[in-house]
Amino acid sequence: MNVATLTSPTDFILPDWLNECMVQVPQPDASSTDAETDKDEKESSGPSLICRAFCFAYELHEGQFRASGEPYIAHPVAVAGLLRDLGGSPAMIAAGFLHDVVEDTDVTADEIEERFGPEVRQMVEGVTKLSKFNFSSKTERQAENFRRMFLAMAKDIRVIVVKLADRLHNMRTLEHLPDVKRRRIAMETREIFAPLANRLGIGRVKWELEDLAFKYLEPDAYRQMQSLVSEKRGSREDRIAQVTDVLRDRMAQSGIRCVDISGRPKHLYSIYQKMQRQHKEFHEIFDIAAIRIIVESNEECYRALAIVHDAFKPIPGRFKDYIGLPKPNRYQSLHTVVVGNMGRPLEVQIRTLEMHQIAEYGIAAHWKYKESGHSSSKFTASDEKFTWLRQLLEWQNDLKDAQEYLDNIKDNLFDDDVYVFTPQGDVVALARGATSVDFAYRIHTEVGNRCAGARVDGRMVTLDTPLKNGDIVEIITQKNSHPSLDWLNFTVTSGARNRIRQWYKRSHHDENVARGRSMLEKELGKNGLEALLKSEPMAAVAHRCNYHTVEDLLAALGYGEVTLNLVVNRIRDAVKATQTIEVASHDADTLPLPTSHRNLKEVPASNPNHSPIIGVEGLLYHLAGCCNPVPGEAILGVVTMSSRGISIHRQGCHNVENIPGDRLVPVSWNNSDPARSRPQTYPVNIQIEVIDRVGVLKDILSRLTDNNINVRNAQVKTFPDQTAVIDLCIDIRDHTQLERTFTQVRKMSDVLNMRRISQAEDC
Template sequence: MMRQYELVERVQKYKPDADVALLNKAYVYAMQKHGRQKRASGDPYISHPLEVAAILTDLHMDESTIAVALLHDTIEDTTATRAEIDAYFGEEIGRLVEGLTKIKKLDLVTRKAQQAENLRKLLIAVADDMRVLLVKLADRLHNMRTLYYMRPDKRRRISEETMEIYAPLAGRMGMQDMREELEELAFQYINPEAYQTIRGKLSDLSGHNEPLVESIENELRDLLVANGVSDARVKGRQKKPYSIFNKMQSKSLSFEQLSDLYGFRIIVDELATCYRVLGLVHTNWRTVPDRFKDYISNPKQNGYQSLHTTIIGPSRQRIELQIRTQRMHEVAENGIAAHTLYKDGRVKSGEVSDDETTVFGWFRKTISALAEGDSPEEFLEHTKLELFQDQVFCFTPKGKLIALPKDATPIDFAYAVHTNIGDTCVGAKINGRMMPLVTRLNNGDEVEIIRSGVQVPPPAWEEIVVTGKARAAIRRATRLAIRKQYSGLGYRILERTFTRAGKTFSRDVLKSALHRLGQHDVEDVIAAVGRNELSSSDVLKAVYPDHKDERVTVKPNTEEGWVSLPSAQELAFRVPESSAPEQDGENAGKGPALLPLRGLSRGAAVRFAPFGAVPGDRIVGIVGEDESITIYPIQSPVLQHFDDEPNRWVDVRWDIDSANEKRFRARLSVNILNEPGTLSEITGAIAMLDVNIRAVQMAVVADDFAQATLDLEVWDLRQLTQTINQLSALGCVATVNRVFE
């Protein structure tokens, strides 16, 4: 474990005049507040903030940032308060620590909304001071390094969050070393089998290829020295397992087909020397077409600069080369942390240099736009779309540079220029030629948008665009167009739900709950209910948080631990009078399994249509004459008999979380060739998708064809859809249809 005196010594090595008193004071305060708290590993909790601070010393951060690292968990996990930290350490450090603190009590309905709101809070704090991001990334890195001590389910959840958000965010900030380590650590928990396989193959190759790598380094170095470039440093390195896995997946290659497992860097002192080295390399070895990129004259938005080229180099090997100066190399490795203002704590606008403002101004602007998202869930989606994709650079006819995610379309380009231009877009010229709006843009394209004053963006555009800004604008326009269409239905659904709960519904009662529902307008809530984007029971819960009927669970009475629905009959259950407790954390999987639904009253008798519904289906309840409720999927043909009786319909929704470990029954009717081996091929395809076959019935309908009825057990609708698609692709299958009651 890192010791306090070791931390101080590390800071003094790169900053001899550091405020040692501040560091010692922060350490003592954190140690007293965390007291006897322990990590999952059994280590004292104070070891974590010390290690986070040590990571930041590798980036040569100023002592204020190191102090924030020592204090970063005090508000969240101890009795410390913002006011107390302000009093002891000043308002600046208090603000940074608060920016790193998760919102403990979020008054929101869904778990996803809570996660999104915490991310929104973090990014808004980052927009105000980038040092918040540096401490957060260091915090995540140390947590990933010690993730082994957590439960397996928690390891996977944290690793997926790291891979989806924090590793790409580090990359977007130019911190490639940190990104690679975060990806490697997450990869080994998300896909341990692939990680171990690739790591083993790389280990086998390492000893074999080491002489070859050294030979290439020497030949490149000799070429440069012979031409008067004696100060260049040449270094080869093996690519990381996740980088290799990603390339194998994206290009559908096997490990043996990869020809560029090693990359080489040439680092020089002067910018002009970069181009001289490039000329020498291209003169002596043949280049691979379309593999040259000049990020020096056209830097990436995060400040990254380098020359990239691929050659058929020494020993006829395909070699990827990066050529850069030492300063460029520091920025490439440490990104935002390589800039002087983040080492010295100079964060006020008047003290930031022009190049640093240019480099990171785009990030603050992007976060400000994201903060205005329509809902927490959309904010989370837009954040991933805006921040975490590879980019292409396009130009307006006047030469303005527009950076867009990879696979962006002219529609994305139009919205990137201005929302009004996107809303009125009807066509586009790419490099002077009229092209479809679905065209994927490439680096260097010049895009001219054709507009019409009567245009309204069609809802189908939402499936075409890839940027969060475009998607949000299209959704907003779509909402305005269809709000009236769904408001009436949503109002009636809410009115019935509130009446059953003994409450009175009106538009006014929704106003106080808008923030809990993640909506900005009462009419948006009503329309969302009408479109089945929001459950009426969730709205009831938001308006009346003390109402106890927001969740109903049906206890199974089978040995399998789940509801069994034989095709010959319906199996009825009585909803328990007292709500069963939530099962999560360490208690997940213990005790009786539950079938969770939302929208039913306690004490109601509930039955399910056989083979009717799996999580992901939209479901409704129909009230019988005996006041019992039968649950149907919305596609069930039986429901047409109740079209004229809307008072019997009950708004019901699944309440299954991502940790669900139970399967649900569904039935498929498959028209197949009547020949040997057909059934084996079908069952094999189903087994490959981790679907359980409960029963099979066969009936010959013609000399060449048979009808197979398959009773399956699946996790959810997505897996069932994959199964249908997989079976449809088989040559022995004519048709596949899902069977409803």
């Protein structure tokens, strides 16, 4: 399509910046040959690349419409505009126009490279979803999408900036989709993409994504926050104006030139989070807005801080120096909270203009504010500022389970770090609650594997001691030391936990292979098993499960990294597809049940997707009353000796420790069960040791009520001159809610200890 003759749909108007770009592009001479035109396009300038990408996307998306009814081309144009606002290079803006063409049209990545070059191809491929591949579940599809995206980010970090622009525009137009799809996309945005924007330091994108997700996930709370913030806007702006006038005058008297000093309202979701976290009402939250002071140099930041503390009374313990100790996303600023001139606390942020640009644009500030103009330089996982991305890449290939992989992404992305020092003074950022073992593995895998002890601030501590901000940590190593599986009980970082598992798998490889082979033998029978393990379908099964060889798959099965049910189902699919191999003298469609299952009472057949437990389809089962498993926890089935079928226990339940292996059934929660979208609770027994005082039970019950936790039963045991014990039975939706409840109750000053309790059950 010739740029000069382009006409847009009647209901879509090109933005001014794109019209200006088109005017800059010289049109080819009519006398030029096709070869000369191709050469000119290959050597095209930035505006030419942008316009050619737009024209190509326009042609491919012509006749396509979004759910809102507007022409589809409006979406890539909006994405390209966002990338332009972030200072993206012509290649980035071109990728914004083209980010959907490989997924939604017949154009291939090779054609993208031929027309626009390898740089554009790489970004488009990184953003493209795996919609043309088949996966067994939405969770597996989502996990593979993120694996691919993070690998592309490792080659060029601009991939995720393009993806964030794509997600931001989709969130801005989310109201046109069905409610179920809106909530799914909003939840993914809150859990993955907003934290990603935060990790990249792109504050303006992170805040808008969080507020938009808040709008669709909790609409009532969102509207309430809008109303509350709007009602108090006038008095808040007056108070901030008075404080800024005072500070501006004091700065001028001290010879500090303020580039800017202004009030900044906090975003709705951040205010709401604070209210939930601190259990406060809106009128009890004082720092709804913050004053931002922008000066010219680091030295002036600290001088300005002294003036703020001299003009207003600082609140102890509320000062943070992110200039001397930047956040992992490179955010730098001085934060302090003072009592303003109306007796109300007020947050003040002090930074330089460069720090402000990084706080707003993050990694994009590098190319947006280069004096030499737009920079097209790439950023890869080898850059020091992306250590978090390297950590993601280091363990992502070791996590084969899709749900575990997604959970680890979420844990790794959230920015809740503690900063500690090596004996040489280097800063190491770790997740909140990290221990010396987490620190050791962050330094080096071998340091973790040889860890024998730790000193914190010069004194010996146990390896499970949580580290605090400012701790100086020294790891003591010994040649004959090795990891212990007990470390998994207190390590919190994904890197440490995965390296511990890797060491265990390597050191017990033969044992795990033998155990995996034995498990398949019990499930499928001996006859034909050896031939199956050496067959092409079995190699395909190993590859489908992300293992290089069948032996690796057997080791993973023996270790528990994959479930027996998953492997057997994949074998059934592979054998059925080839129709060439029979397993244990049975037809490929009817793999036998293990011996211990054959006498179980069957229940009427139903859709397996509607069962909350995977692995017991068509069989009678019940949740064990001894350990009360809840969704999200690792579970194990036990064939009972009674007529109650299979009993579902938490893994590690003491009642299954001595159960023979042939009575154990690998099971898991069905995350795709439609019933999970309806409220369903499970009883959990907990025991809390507290300081004996009047009203302590009432305070705990109030905390549970605030979190919508129903209490089925409560019993208090008191002893003279000793602590009291409270036994509760509460209703829980899933493991995440249980962990959150434990965290919040443990924060209470009177709570000394809290644990789940089990009862005896006849298996």
